[in-house]
Amino acid sequence: MTEPVHIVGAGLAGSEAAWQVARAGVPVVLHEMRPHVATFAHRTGDCAEMVCSNSFRSDDDVMNAVGQLHWEMRAAGGLIMATADRHKLPAGGALAVDRDAFSAAVTEALEAHPLVTFDRAEVRDLPASGNWIVATGPLTSDALAQSIRARTGADALAFFDAIAPIVHADSIDMSVAWRQSRYDKGETEEERTAYINCPMTREDYEGFIDALLAADKAEFHEGETAGYFDGCLPIEVMAERGRETLRHGPMKPVGLTNAHDPAQKPYAVVQLRRDNALGTLYNIVGFQTKMKYGAQTEVFRRIPGLRDAAFARLGGIHRNSFLNSPTLLDDRMRLRGAPHLRFAGQVTGVEGYVESAAMGLLAGRMAAAQALGRDLAPPDGTTAMGALIHHITGGAEAKTFQPMNVNFGLFPPVEAKGGRRGRAARYPAYTERAKQDFTAWLAAQG
Template identity: 50%
Template sequence: MGHACVTVIGGGLAGSEAAWRLAEGGVEVELVEMKPGRRSPAHVLDGLAELVCSNSLRSDNPHNAVGLLHEELRRLGSLVLAAADATRVPAGDALAVDRERFSGLVGERLRGHPRVRIREEEVLRLPPGPGLALVATGPLTGDALAADVAALAGGRLHFYDAIAPIVAADSIDMSIAYARSRYGKGGGDDYLNLPFDEGQYRAFVAALLAGEKVPAHAFEEPRYFEGCLPIEVMAERGAEVLAFGPMKPVGLEDPRTGRRPHAVVQLRREDVAGTAYNLVGFQTRLTWTEQRRIFREHVPGFANAEFVRLGQIHRNTFLEAPRVLAPDLSARERPHLFFAGQITGVEGYVESAACGHLAARAILDRLAGRPFLPPPAATALGALHRHLTGEAHPPGYDYQPTNVVFALFPPLTGRHRGKAARKEAHVERARKEIASWIDPIADAAPSASRP
C-alpha cells in the first residue's frame, strides 16, 4: 500500500479530510485544487477547506446528531475537527471557527505531510483510470467536470443554496445590540442580539417580501435545501415564520430590560478578535443593493452597517447517490472513481468532511484487498452512510441532500420517555458501536503521523 497513489480532486472539506486520512493510512496522495487560478462564484479565499457559507460547524453537543458526528470524527483523528478545535471562536454550544485561520491550518498540515502533494489546476474531465481517484469537487463543480459527472450519472440533480451576510463589528450600534447566548449557553454572552418589537418585525418582513431578488436562470427551477432556506422564502410562508425560525427570541431576554423581544437577529463572531459578525440563519437571495437598504433601514442597530460580505445564492450540484454509487462510495459504472462530500448529497461542513473520511477508508480497504467495512448503522457516521446508500429512506424516496439527523438512525428498541431520553439512548448506543468499529480499523492501519 505504501507505493499506491490516489488522486483527490477538490480541496474543500471532504477532499482535505480524505487526503489526510489516505496519507495517514500510508498512501501517496495528489490533491488537485483549482484555486487560486480559478474560483467558483462563492469562494473568496485561496486556501484549502474554505468555509463558504457560515463559519459554524453547528452544535458541538453530542446529544445533537451533528455534535455526535463531531465526537466520532475526533475519535477517528479527523483533520477537519482538529483544525476546528484549534481555531474555534465563542459561539455558545456551537463549534464556530475563525474561517481564515481554519483554512490556513488545514492547508499547513496537508502541505507539511510527507505523503501529500498539492497540484493547483482545474480538472475538466473525470480521470480515465485505472488509478483510483476521489472526486470531492463540492456543490459548485465546474461546468466541464459537472457535465462529465452528469454523463456518468445519467442526469444531474441540483438545488440552490444561499449565503448569509457578514457585518463589520465596529459598524454595529452597541447601544441597541446586547450580548447573550440562548439560555446562557457557552460563555453566556457569545452572540450579539438585535431586538425587534412587533412593529419593527412586521415592517422588516414586509420589506423582505417586497425587496428585489436575484432571479434563477431561466432553465433552472430553484429547489432550496429546507435546512438553509433564504429568509425571504421563509417570510413568504407566513408572517410569523421568521419569528419561530432564525429570529426566534426564546432564551434571549434583553438583560437591560429583563424582557423578551418579539424577535431578534443573532450575530455570531467570524473571528477570534470579534472584528466581524455573521447574521445567523440569514441566507438570502436579495440583490446586494436591496440587502444594504433593507438591513440598514429595518434591522435595529444596523443604520450604519458596513458589510464585509453580502449574501448570495448558488447552485448545489449532487448525484443520486443510492443509484449511482456502490456502498463503498465508488461509481457503479466506473469503480476506480470514488465520490465524497456535498456532490454525493450530504449537506453541511461536518457531513462533507465525514463523507470524505468514509470514502478514504473505503479506498484504503480497496488497496489492502479487503472488503469495505461500513460504519455501524447506529452511529452518526453510519446514519450518513444509510442516507448515501438509501437504506435510511423508504422505497420511491425523492433523494435530496440532508444534514445528519436522528431520523436517519435505525429505530431504537425499548421504551424511552421524551425527546431527551431518546437522544440519550441514541448517544449511548452510538458510542458503544463506534468503539467496536474503530478498534479493528486501528489494528489494520499503519501508525499515523500526528498533525
C-alpha cells in the first residue's frame, strides 16, 4: 500500500493539498489541532475557515492576475474554488462567499473522502522522516514554530495581520446608506448592488480621522516588532501615513453615486460587503484594525449610516509567521536539507486566501507524485501558480523578502498582439499565455 502523505494544518492550503493528494489515489492524514487547541482568530474546528475577509478578490481571468489564479485552480480540480463557486455571494466582480457555509462544505468533502483521515492532535515537532506538508498558516503554534526554527537554523520572520469588523445588516441605517457596487460592476442587479455604501462629507471624514488617530490601540508583547503586509494594513496605520491616505484607499468615493442625493458627491465612502448567504452580516471593507474593542465601537459609529451599528465581530490583530522561502525552500517546495518536508500556504510567504490555497494545490500534487514514485516540476513561470512559486523559491531577493500577492509583475514580460501598449492590451496577453501553458502542464501529467 502507498505510504500516506501527512499534512499539518487544515486551513485553505492544507485542505486543498489533502484534496489533491486524495484525488491522486494516495492516502492522506490531515492533522488539525482545532478545536481542541484554539488560536486567537479561529472560531471553529472546521477546515478552510476564513478568518479575515470573506472575499477571494477579483474573479476576472482576463485582466487580473488573481482571477487567472482562480482559473488555474478550477482547471486543476481545486476543492477550494469549486466550493467557493457553490457558496458565492453577490460582490460585483469579486468572488465572495458565505464563510461559514463554505468552510462547512470543505470539511464535509474531506471527511467524506475514503482516502482522507483526520488526526485532531497538535503536531508539536517536525517529523524526522516520511512525506509531510506543513501548511499551518499564519497562526503556527508556538511549539511547532520553535521546531521549525530549530530545523531551519533561522528565525521565522513575522508580521501582523489585522481583522476587519462585521456588522449586523439590520443595524445599518439605509436612509443614509445605499446599495451599489463600484462603477455598477456586475452582470446582474444583485451583483450591481452587492455593497452597502456609507457617505462622508469632508467634515465627517476629518472628524473620523481625528478619532481614529486618537483611539486606544492594542499593545504588542515585549520584544515583538510590528511589521505589516501592505495589502492588509490596519486603517489607523494607513491614517498615520497621511490624512488623505484612506480617502485614496478603502474609503475612496470614485465610481459611486449617492442614491439619496445623486447631485452631491461624497468626500469619502465606507463600503460594507455581504458576509453570509442570508445577507444578515456585512464586513467593513478594508477596515482591518488594531484598535481596542471599546475604541472600535466609538470610532466606527461615527460613520454615517453606522450610528447605531451592532457588531457581530470586532476587529483584531494577530501574529503571522512566514519562512524566508528563497533561502529555505527548493522549487518542489521542500525544505533544503530535509526533502521529506514540504511547506505550503502563507507560511511560505505568499499572501492571500487564493495564493495560499494555490500553493497547497501544488504541494499536494508534488507530494502525491513523490508517493507514487514520480517527480513533478512546478508549472512554468508564465502561469499564475508558476509565477508565485518561482518568486518565493528563488525569484525574490532573500534579504528583503516579504509576503506577496500574485500580480503581473511576477510574470515574464509578454508582447501584446499587434505590438499594442498599455495594460488593456498587455494583461489579456499575460492571461492568454498563462492559460495555454497551464493547460499544457496539466496535460503532461496524464
